[in-house]
Amino acid sequence: MLRDLRFILSALGCVTVLGACQPQLNSGLPLGAPAYEALGGAVPVTEGVYRIRPGDxxxxxxxxxxxxxxxxxxxxxxxxxxxxxxxxxxxxxxxxxxxxxxxxxxxxxxxxxxxxxxxxxxxIVPQTVTVDGQVTQPGVFEIRPGYTLVSAIALARGTTNTAKFDEVLIMRTIDGRRAVARFDINAIRAGRMEDPRILPGDQVVVGFDRLRGIYRDVLQVGPLLGVFTQL
The missing domain is CATH 3.30.1950.10 (wza like domain)
Known part of the structure; x- marks a missing residue:
């Protein structure tokens, strides 16, 4: 029993180190209203108004x-x-x-x-966005006018169980300069934040939740008998 406990604690120490090595997104990025302003007023829409593009x-x-x-x-x-x-x-x-x-x-x-x-x-020419980070199927996806952040994540088959829901970034090029803003998809789904519109060329990155990652790795090494864990 003592040997098993030492094994689990040793594994916990190892995965804690591994979790610390995971890339962390910048929590200091704007969240809420400033995030929409950072992306040039990425207001939510239910039906996008398409603007003609070269190649159409x-x-x-x-x-x-x-x-x-x-x-x-x-x-x-x-x-x-x-x-x-x-x-x-x-x-x-x-x-x-x-x-x-x-x-x-x-x-x-x-x-x-x-x-x-x-x-x-x-x-119309294909319109695509890139979805990366803690999603089930990262990749480049074709979108239609009116697609939103939640829509883009759905295209990537949703988030993983180690996703950090308040560390979801949208990266966008505006007038030749890179803009980045942070969103909380749990708050969006609960109706506390607006769901921002996604534009062609955007990159969405879902952050890594270090704590969730540690629990996941511990349970993969060996379950803690008689201990309830909630992820």
Whole structure:
């Protein structure tokens, strides 16, 4: 009995050291409202408004003007599409509704009376996020407009039993600079925090809970007989 206890205590000491070696995320990162501000106002949405991106293909239709309309037009790397008479129209970063109104203004200024334009997405380039850290299946996943932090974690088949729920980071590039913010997914699921929107190119990292990791490793070495443990 004494020998078994010494074995367990020795194992506990070993896994404590191992747990300390696990990479720890920075708890000093902004949490709550400052976190949303750090990501450029990553407000939660239930239905995302898609903004056109380079590589997308669109249909442009002008009512009763087939010669000015176009099908399967590629949005080039500069985010533009060239249309008859009015030339390049900036589409990237705008919604289809915004571009439609811009085309109406351009044609109405010089060529048509009360033009009615409609822009529709034909195909969009794949949008992906990376989910890493303490999740069941880390990887790169395709997302759709309106996906949130909880949605992204679900794509990775949820968190592991050693995840630290208040150490979930979103990393995002804004105007060429890297921004990082911290979120608590338990608080999000309980409705105490808003679920932030995930954008293409984001990286989500779920932190490691050192205490949970120690208990997990101890139980793998050998269960403590007659002792209840809760993870």
């Amino acid at each position: 293909r669109v249909n442009v239709s002008l009512f009763q003007e087939p010669d000015l309309s176009g099908t399967d037009l590629l949005v080039d790397e500069s985010g533009q599409v060239s249309l008859p008479l009015i030339g390049a129209v900036q589409m990237a970063g705008r919604t289809t509704e915004e571009v439609s109104r811009e085309i109406e203004r351009a044609y109405g200024a010089r060529y048509l009376r009360d033009p009615q334009a409609s822009v529709a997405l034909r195909t």
